Amino acid sequence: MKREQRFETSMKMTNHIAYGITLLFIEGFLLCGFLATFDYAPEANAENKENSISEHLNGKPSILPVTYTLYQDVHVMIWIGFGFLMTFLRRYGQSAIGLTFLVGAILVQVALLCDGVVHIKENGEALLSLQGLLSADIAVAAPLISMGALLGKTTYMQLVFMGIIELIVYTANKYIGEHLLMVVDAGDSMFVHAFGAYFGLAVSFVFGVREKPKEHHLEGPSYQSDIFAMIGTVFLWLFWPSFNSASLEGDNQQRAIINTLLSISASCVMAFATSAIVSKDNKFNMVHIQNSTLAGGVAIGTAAGMMCRPIGALAIGSLAGVLSVVGYKFLTPLIQKHLRIHDTCGVHNLHGMPGVLAGLFGALMAGIASEESYYYSLYAIFPARAPSSEAKLAEIRDDYNRISAGFDRTAGEQAAYQLLALLVTLGIAIVSGLITGLILRMTMFGSITEDQKFDDAVHWELEEEAHEQDTSKHVEGSTRANDQLPMGHM
Template sequence: MSDHRRDVFVLLFVQVTIFILFGYFVRYDESQKGENTIYFMFQDIHVMVFLGFGFLMAFLKKYGYSSIGFNFFLAAILVQWAILCRGFFHLSNLKIPISVESLVEADIAVASVLISMGVLLGQTTLLQLIIMGIIEIAVYQCNFYVGDEILKLYLKIADAGASIFVHTFGAYFGLAASFALSRFKRKNDIESDKSLESSNYTSDLFAMIGTIFLWIYWPSFNSAELSGDDQHRAIINTYLSLAASCATAFAFSAILTPDTKFDMVHVQNSTLAGGVAIGASVNMMIQPYGAIFLGMLAGALSVIGYNYITPWIDRNLHIHDTCGVHNLHGMPGVLAALVSAILAAIATESQYHTGLYDIFPARAPTIPSFNQDVYRHIQGDGRTAMQQAGYQILALIMTVVVAIVTGFLTGISNKTLCFHYSFL
């Protein structure tokens, strides 16, 4: 049997297996009445996942079909798998209740795989990406469940825009997988791969489509699972941070690029860094000027990363990052976690009023005081602001370690299972 035909049968087997699992486990969630109000947010995130990420990677003139086609197929099949993986942690009478909220969370989960795909594009086949995606979604859901659900009983951290659990996780998972795969490739093979990664005028125009769609809809990504004042702040903070990172990325690109011309890689990617950097603190009282400052910092950091850090990592650590994911998702994701820790350390009840315990539930008193307007229905751990900041950092460390270890093991197992490279 030819390699191509074998791959087709494997992919079809995956889809049929998902169909069987849906038939046995998944049912409509009858308790979710009138939840279609979040459908508009779902549409925005859907555009980001299926159009934004795919076209963003279309700058590679030799891998244009791969970036858009692989993204389309990978997202379509992994959305189904993500619903199942999340649902297994929320079984009700051995059934998985599905709602529009489930679709939103599945799209967000798939974003982590598409981020990792940006590291590996051009280095793997579609089958290898599917295998990686199946493993990564399972690990992502476990890490998310431990970090955001089980540890709501313990860590109780704030990451409303998923900068830690999606962007940071996806980036370092992909980088670790790339490092593992490079162990099996000869130096001349790696150099040959790099020679195919140039862009041209047309491919850069297509990539700008992805950039603009991601830029426009990012506020929905960061605020979809919030409500009330939290959602209001999240939309404003994300928009301002994106605007500032866009302007700063253009400026730093001109400064660091010879002849003061803009580099299209910076324009396509670093302009989005503010959306990642604001994610973990997006519903906090960072203030509009703080959101702008963070966007400026992220835009500058991303451009510097493309110019200096990525070449150093490639040269010294032999980690090839095709689309510069470390600069758009990795470093800004770490920055987001650090900023969230700082804001947690200075958060006070006078700033947030009752909202403090919605964002940081562990900060609520162990025994509600006489002020029922402030502490109603909330009983926490009596955690101090500095303790909360420490837990934010702990969640970052946990996520990075899990991503690197499982990404490396996935890269090794992927190479062991698939012995060939082929591209669309």
């Protein structure tokens, strides 16, 4: 590091105390928000006499719903899964796991607030339940996916504010999709994965306009960091069935588990196969294995609970695995070169394209869904297809009492709405991402210089720094370590 650069670094650093104080204020605002809005949901509220009387439970206390299991699986996916998946960079592992931790902890509270505002009751209260915690965890996935596109190129303050803005837009978009367009997206492949990926890519585009992305000596893995990243990959792969089925129930939920397992298994095999075919010397490439193996989980998401049959789940997973590896190999370099969009983790290949594929597959499956293959649960899965006439409804309810009045949509109409929701999601993600990118370039959020990119030393008090500053051989030592002995330096 030359003297000028070091000077510039310490200039930037003066912002950090302001950042710390800003974090304090953010948590303060969240406290105010919770104070103004939230109370416990009835099932968690001791004031609720039903919990005490509970004749319906034969006088026993209610049992913790098994949903909590799925919630904890998703919980592990968000913090361990996403966090360790991003530790693949040689000198950015502490930031990957650490900033996922910080950003996640802030945003889970923001997501609860956003969800509370949407579901606010007439008395101005919103209610906190296990279901709400689950929704919040799923929402947090979207900004963490966007973070993947920007990894190593932002200050943490940029990430935090990006996440806050993104969650507000996410909530609006999901509301439009679920409540206005009445589409199905069981595993949130459109609302979380596609949304998060294209939002993040739009932000990265704005960053790239100012400064063309170029090769960076720290933008690569070390032998150990690739193994750390596999902790994230494998936990994501294992718990994806829980992610896609967590908000469903009954046979729908069990089907989502089976479909997701099949799809993600097929995408794993196909990602390995394609990696061996397209890589140098026909070996496997760790980047593909860490990411594309998971594409099947995204691609089945929208249709996870639908009757796509085992073969359908395997087929869409296989396709996603191939598509994702091909994206890493051929598309990402083109996008970086021609569109100046740098995508550190390749979220376009893991979340973007497979998310769009999920939306298309969901529309296809919705377009062929019939009473024949779903019986009356058709109207529970696609509520807008339920009849609007009370006469027809009453007949159905004789057999199946969980149906509300719908809008008499045909299969084709439902498919069209599914496609519309996909387009709306992509449009909102890209536009809001571009605007957010411009906002994040404001000086108050700070920025990372080319030299500071992908380097933990920007965010963390590292032990070695102390050592290095004591020795006059600092410059040479550091350079040599990075070039010849990537791990030796660490």
